[in-house]
Amino acid sequence: MKFIISLLLTALLSFAACLYLPWWVIAPVAFLVAAVTGLVPGRAFLAGFLAIFLLWATLSFKMSAANDHILAHKVAQLLFKTDSPYLLIAITAFIGGLVAGFAALAGAFTRKKPGTIA
Amino acid sequence: MRIIPLLLFAVITTALIVVLDTKLLLPAPLGKLLSPQEGIWQNAEPADEDFSADLKFSNLEGKATVYFDDRLVPHVFAEKDNDAYFIQGYLHAKFRLWQMELQVMSADGRVSEFIGEKGLQHDREFRRLGMHFAAENSLREMEKDPKVKATCDAYTAGVNAYIGSLTAAKLPIEYKIIGYKPELWSNLKTALFLKYMSWDLAGGENDFEMTNARNFFSGEDFSKLFPEIQDSLDPIIPRGTIFPAPAIHPKAPADADSLYMSKSVSYIDHIKPDPANGSNNWAVSGRNTQSGAPILCNDPHLGLNLPSLWYEMQLSTPSFNAYGATFPGAPSVIIGFNDNCAFGFTNGGRDVRDYYEIKFKDETRKEYWFDSAWVPTTFRYEEIKISGQPTLVDTVAYTVFGPVMYDASFSGKRTGNKKNYAVRWKAHDASNELQIFTYLNSAKNYSDYLTAAVHLQTPGQNIVFADKQGDIAIRTQGNFPAKWAHQGDFIMPGTDSSYMWQGMIPQEEVPFQYNPERGFVSSANQRPVDSTYPYYLGNVYPTPRGKYINRRLAELQNRAEKITPQDMMKMQTDNYNIFAEMTRPIFLNNIREQDLSADEKKYFNLLKSWDLRNDPGSMGTTVFVVLFDEFKKEVYEDEYVNSPDYTMRPQPSTLMEALLKDSAYKFIDNISTPQTETLADVATASFKKSSVLLQKAQAEGKLEWAKYKDTKVTHLTRQDAFSRLHLPIGGGDNVINAARNDHGPSWRMIVSLTEKTEAYGVYPGGQSGNPGSKYYDNFVDKWVKGEYYPLWMMTTGEVTDKRVQYKMTFSR
Numbered sequence: 001m002k003f004i005i006s007l008l009l010t011a012l013l014s015f016a017a018c019l020y021l022p023w024w025v026i027a028p029v030a031f032l033v034a035a036v037t038g039l040v041p042g043r044a045f046l047a048g049f050l051a052i053f054l055l056w057a058t059l060s061f062k063m064s065a066a067n068d069h070i071l072a073h074k075v076a077q078l079l080f081k082t083d084s085p086y087l088l089i090a091i092t093a094f095i096g097g098l099v100a101g102f103a104a105l106a107g108a109f110t111r112k113k114p115g116t117i118a
Numbered sequence: 119m120r121i122i123p124l125l126l127f128a129v130i131t132t133a134l135i136v137v138l139d140t141k142l143l144l145p146a147p148l149g150k151l152l153s154p155q156e157g158i159w160q161n162a163e164p165a166d167e168d169f170s171a172d173l174k175f176s177n178l179e180g181k182a183t184v185y186f187d188d189r190l191v192p193h194v195f196a197e198k199d200n201d202a203y204f205i206q207g208y209l210h211a212k213f214r215l216w217q218m219e220l221q222v223m224s225a226d227g228r229v230s231e232f233i234g235e236k237g238l239q240h241d242r243e244f245r246r247l248g249m250h251f252a253a254e255n256s257l258r259e260m261e262k263d264p265k266v267k268a269t270c271d272a273y274t275a276g277v278n279a280y281i282g283s284l285t286a287a288k289l290p291i292e293y294k295i296i297g298y299k300p301e302l303w304s305n306l307k308t309a310l311f312l313k314y315m316s317w318d319l320a321g322g323e324n325d326f327e328m329t330n331a332r333n334f335f336s337g338e339d340f341s342k343l344f345p346e347i348q349d350s351l352d353p354i355i356p357r358g359t360i361f362p363a364p365a366i367h368p369k370a371p372a373d374a375d376s377l378y379m380s381k382s383v384s385y386i387d388h389i390k391p392d393p394a395n396g397s398n399n400w401a402v403s404g405r406n407t408q409s410g411a412p413i414l415c416n417d418p419h420l421g422l423n424l425p426s427l428w429y430e431m432q433l434s435t436p437s438f439n440a441y442g443a444t445f446p447g448a449p450s451v452i453i454g455f456n457d458n459c460a461f462g463f464t465n466g467g468r469d470v471r472d473y474y475e476i477k478f479k480d481e482t483r484k485e486y487w488f489d490s491a492w493v494p495t496t497f498r499y500e501e502i503k504i505s506g507q508p509t510l511v512d513t514v515a516y517t518v519f520g521p522v523m524y525d526a527s528f529s530g531k532r533t534g535n536k537k538n539y540a541v542r543w544k545a546h547d548a549s550n551e552l553q554i555f556t557y558l559n560s561a562k563n564y565s566d567y568l569t570a571a572v573h574l575q576t577p578g579q580n581i582v583f584a585d586k587q588g589d590i591a592i593r594t595q596g597n598f599p600a601k602w603a604h605q606g607d608f609i610m611p612g613t614d615s616s617y618m619w620q621g622m623i624p625q626e627e628v629p630f631q632y633n634p635e636r637g638f639v640s641s642a643n644q645r646p647v648d649s650t651y652p653y654y655l656g657n658v659y660p661t662p663r664g665k666y667i668n669r670r671l672a673e674l675q676n677r678a679e680k681i682t683p684q685d686m687m688k689m690q691t692d693n694y695n696i697f698a699e700m701t702r703p704i705f706l707n708n709i710r711e712q713d714l715s716a717d718e719k720k721y722f723n724l725l726k727s728w729d730l731r732n733d734p735g736s737m738g739t740t741v742f743v744v745l746f747d748e749f750k751k752e753v754y755e756d757e758y759v760n761s762p763d764y765t766m767r768p769q770p771s772t773l774m775e776a777l778l779k780d781s782a783y784k785f786i787d788n789i790s791t792p793q794t795e796t797l798a799d800v801a802t803a804s805f806k807k808s809s810v811l812l813q814k815a816q817a818e819g820k821l822e823w824a825k826y827k828d829t830k831v832t833h834l835t836r837q838d839a840f841s842r843l844h845l846p847i848g849g850g851d852n853v854i855n856a857a858r859n860d861h862g863p864s865w866r867m868i869v870s871l872t873e874k875t876e877a878y879g880v881y882p883g884g885q886s887g888n889p890g891s892k893y894y895d896n897f898v899d900k901w902v903k904g905e906y907y908p909l910w911m912m913t914t915g916e917v918t919d920k921r922v923q924y925k926m927t928f929s930r
Contacts, residue, residue: 018153018155018156019155022150023139023150023153023155023156024135024138027131027132027135031128041123056152056153056154059159060152060154060159063162063164066162066164066165067163067164067890068165070162070163070165070890070894071158071161071162071291071890072162074839074840075158077838077839078840079148088152091148091152095149096153099131099135099138102127102134103127105127105131106128109123109124109127
């Protein structure tokens with residue numbers, strides 16, 4: 001449950017924050033969510049990673065599909081010399097996921113080890 | 119808290135962000151670029167994007183509505199002229215902001231600001247040519263005229279209104295990829311854009327190459343290689359026209375022969391406009407058309423780029439209603455028509471850029487020797503910002519001639535000397551070019567056209583005109599220096615005022631044609647007049663295209679059926695190669711067929727059976743083009759082997775005409791062999807060499823002309839992904855359909871001036887500059903096929919027409 005809440009919270013807050021702030025605000029968001037929800041580090045990483053991976057994959061896929069993938073074909077060739085819109089979407093999602101995952105991981109370590117007494 | 123892993127992963131996260139937000143490690147800031155809410159995905163324009171909007175700006179004087187048709191061409195209806203220009207600026211920015219700014223940054227010598235040191239050579243070249251100086255001079259003149267100033271102010275405000283509404287997410291994709299932001303627009307930027315066109319169209323000269331050629335060859339050889347007029351010339355103003363007696367008699371300096379003709383320089387490898395920048399235009403009289411109304415045609419040949427140089431639109435106010443191709447970067451319709459007339463341009467190609475060798479007193483460059491005295495220079499300090507490096511201050515000395523473009527501190531890739539060369543360029547002079555377009559947009563008749571035309575000083579253009587009263591006309595317009603023979607062909611001494619331009623050819627002596635007897639007017643960048651014109655015009659004009667256009671128009675007039683716009687479309691996309699028609703017999707008559715191998719014979723037969731059309735699938739064209747190239751080398755290479763690196767080469771037509779007159783042409787003989795070669799030897803040898811190249815092309819599947827030529831329309835950054843490559847289009851050099859590899863008809867337009875105007879047009883691009891829009895390149899295929907769109911001069915009664923897709927309203 002905590003995992004799902006972390007994931008949804010990270011995705012939602014990141015989406016809202018990115019309306020006004022630079023893209024990397026996903027890192028502080030994932031960090032804070034992990035710090036607050038108190039997932040263990042491994043699960044925190046996964047929640048952060050998946051939250052942004054899914055958010056960015058969904059957003060970029062929706063925009064690209066509405067565009068008939070015209071731009072994605074071109075940018076995939078420009079950046080990766082491969083004519084594949086899906087590759088571009090996958091890389092987009094992975095990059096976001098990675099940043100958020102590591103940030104969440106750091107956030108998880110703001111907590112004491114479970115079971116230890118302060 | 120577990121401080122060590124916390125710090126470790128915080129550092130990893132931060133490092134990841136830094137890497138993904140900058141170009142430190144990656145070639146692009148991938149995180150920033152790919153983030154869906156900020157990066158490139160925002161530029162993925164939905165296929166069903168709704169461009170309708172209700173916009174409010176306090177700068178507007180009245181109300182206006184823009185109707186976008188199914189090709190995304192805006193039809194602007196404004197109550198006030200200034201509002202129309204405001205909206206034009208707004209729409210140019212909305213659809214073409216990046217290219218507008220790039221062109222101006224390039225003109226201003228500011229590309230180093232965002233591409234770093236690799237832009238420095240370009241920037242210094244353009245600053246030293248005095249582009250900014252020229253734009254300032256023009257702007258002063260433009261702003262003296264209250265109407266033109268108001269036009270520019272409104273246009274600038276419109277561009278800035280759009281820039282002001284931009285968020286980081288909505289920036290054009292190129293800004294995101296390269297990593298910079300747009301600046302605000304200004305009237306100076308409009309002036310800079312117009313100077314950029316002046317550079318492109320009137321910045322060409324061969325003074326260093328010609329000087330090298332002059333020094334290298336004997337006088338006799340030189341005049342054989344560079345004749346002033348070619349026999350095959352069919353000038354814009356027909357031979358036999360009587361010209362008025364000249365008002366100016368430019369006098370060659372007394373020491374010209376000894377001093378001027380014997381100077382020695384070595385070459386500077388400067389950035390040059392494409393010498394093929396040219397065009398076709400013509401107008402046929404209503405006498406010879408099916409409708410009884412004149413038809414005007416124009417196709418300017420320029421570099422083929424995406425986003426296109428052109429943006430199509432209609433501007434309509436109570437005082438004018440014009441449709442046509444506009445320049446993102448400047449107000450008004452540039453090539454187009456209104457309810458009364460149509461207008462078009464081809465490049466005049468006159469030499470209005472000359473060099474003078476300056477003698478400075480010492481290294482401070484504070485004084486130079488001029489008319490037997492030391493005269494003070496003024497300095498202009500060009501601050502060139504370079505991305506990632508400290509600013510470079512380039513100090514440019516200005517003389518009575520103009521800026522000292524080349525000197526010890528800047529010689530480009532100069533070989534050898536450290537001399538100082540000042541450039542005198544007509545585009546430095548104050549002028550108000552914008553006025554010609556605002557006047558033409560509202561011109562009603564020939565007299566309005568004339569009033570408009572005389573405002574065009576630089577770049578000199580052949581302006582074609584036709585109106586609904588049945589008039590047709592052409593003016594070889596410009597403000598050109600009256601030169602003595604060979605003045606400015608070579609580098610001139612800068613120590614003596616007698617080498618300066620002595621005056622401008624008066625406007626009354628500008629050659630023109632008005633309703634000529636022959637029933638048509640035309641131009642294709644050829645020499646405008648024959649040798650009876652009293653002023654010296656230089657020798658760098660292409661001849662064949664103009665000859666063929668005139669022949670073809672005469673043929674069309676003489677046939678039974680009268681001319682229709684469809685005939686004009688066929689003619690504008692005609693692939694007939696008149697140069698090959700004249701040149702091929704030289705090959706067919708001289709190549710020794712018996713000396714050819716079976717493979718070589720195969721190519722020879724392709725040449726022999728070729729229908730002289732540069733059609734996409736034609737293999738004969740490829741054989742001819744490769745052969746002529748090899749033949750030229752075979753004829754001249756031996757003479758040029760010891761010449762300075764950059765020495766002027768003769769024009770192809772010069773070689774062709776020389777051989778038609780005299781098969782024992784002096785340069786045929788290879789001077790590096792003991793025996794004397796004949797034309798047959800040289801033709802056969804070049805054919806054998808060509809066959810090797812043709813075999814290679816064939817092995818690569820590139821023997822067909824379109825594949826060999828490989829026409830492309832490239833994005834301004836030269837990135838393939840944003841370009842259209844391998845286009846199956848015919849045409850090429852010396853052909854009306856002048857589509858070369860990266861250069862060609864940039865806007866084809868045909869206007870029949872019937873009561874309700876019937877017009878057609880197409881350009882190789884699309885209305886949107888966004889590579890993520892379906893309107894980015896959607897006209898390209900039609901252009902390749904030689905097809906046209908009907909151009910819709912919309913009326914206010916047609917707002918419910920089904921072609922109207924979107925509606926944008928503008929109010930205070």
